[in-house]
Amino acid sequence: MATIYTEQAKNTRRTWYLMTGFLVIIIGLGYFISYYYNSPIILYIAIIFSLLMNVASYWWSDKIVLSLSGAVEAPHDQYADLYRIVENLSITAGLPLPKVYIINDQSPNAFATGRNKEHAVVAVTTGLLQILNKNELEGVIAHELSHIGNKDILLSTVIVVLVGFVSILANIFMRGGMRRGSRDNDNKGGNILAIVGVLFVILSPIFAKLIQLAISRKREFLADADGVLLTRYPEGLASALQKISSANIPLQHVSNATAHLFISNPFSTSVSSKNF
Numbered sequence: 001m002a003t004i005y006t007e008q009a010k011n012t013r014r015t016w017y018l019m020t021g022f023l024v025i026i027i028g029l030g031y032f033i034s035y036y037y038n039s040p041i042i043l044y045i046a047i048i049f050s051l052l053m054n055v056a057s058y059w060w061s062d063k064i065v066l067s068l069s070g071a072v073e074a075p076h077d078q079y080a081d082l083y084r085i086v087e088n089l090s091i092t093a094g095l096p097l098p099k100v101y102i103i104n105d106q107s108p109n110a111f112a113t114g115r116n117k118e119h120a121v122v123a124v125t126t127g128l129l130q131i132l133n134k135n136e137l138e139g140v141i142a143h144e145l146s147h148i149g150n151k152d153i154l155l156s157t158v159i160v161v162l163v164g165f166v167s168i169l170a171n172i173f174m175r176g177g178m179r180r181g182s183r184d185n186d187n188k189g190g191n192i193l194a195i196v197g198v199l200f201v202i203l204s205p206i207f208a209k210l211i212q213l214a215i216s217r218k219r220e221f222l223a224d225a226d227g228v229l230l231t232r233y234p235e236g237l238a239s240a241l242q243k244i245s246s247a248n249i250p251l252q253h254v255s256n257a258t259a260h261l262f263i264s265n266p267f268s269t270s271v272s273s274k275n276f
Contacts, residue, residue, distance in 0.1 A: 102123070
């Protein structure tokens, strides 16, 4: 029978599966290119690079996410009420106090990130603080703290780095293939790189979508349920989601790689609770 603890264990395994899969793909690509150019050094570079990317995605992905989202640490004196809500709910959930970040954006939204509960961050937009009352804000914060407690945040955050990197690779190979093709008389090398680039272009959105689906609806429902247990007030979260969906203001700083982190679709908030 599935419990919160079994779901937490599954999420941890999914994270390692994802990182291992990324390692295999990049090494395989390095082997292909090194074989074509008869240059073993390319394979060695691919191995080292894939290992470094996995390390970076584990240790620094949260910082990358915060930078991409335009989030800054919230001044305690200016956001004392927000800190008080986060602190009270963290104590109730038995979690260390996460860092609190603010995104200067009129779109009402929020997300949690970090590699574990000891190194977690809750980020909210200024738009969210403007439209929600205390009970509604507690519902949203409780939802995000539940993601921290359920160990969702590492998987969600690692996805940002790996999906973004696949998109970068697609662009590099496409440009490299076209430049090579324009310079080579036989176009053979350029064609190979162009084919690899096209494959990455085709696979990168599919890869991104499949990974985002790994953040299953069940995880969102579980965070909703756990959040309600923290606040003991289901109307708070329900009302918050209704207000967020009614605002219909897209976020200014968001990409396909980071969209799955937010409590509501950041491109069009007309659909709530990540239903996109």
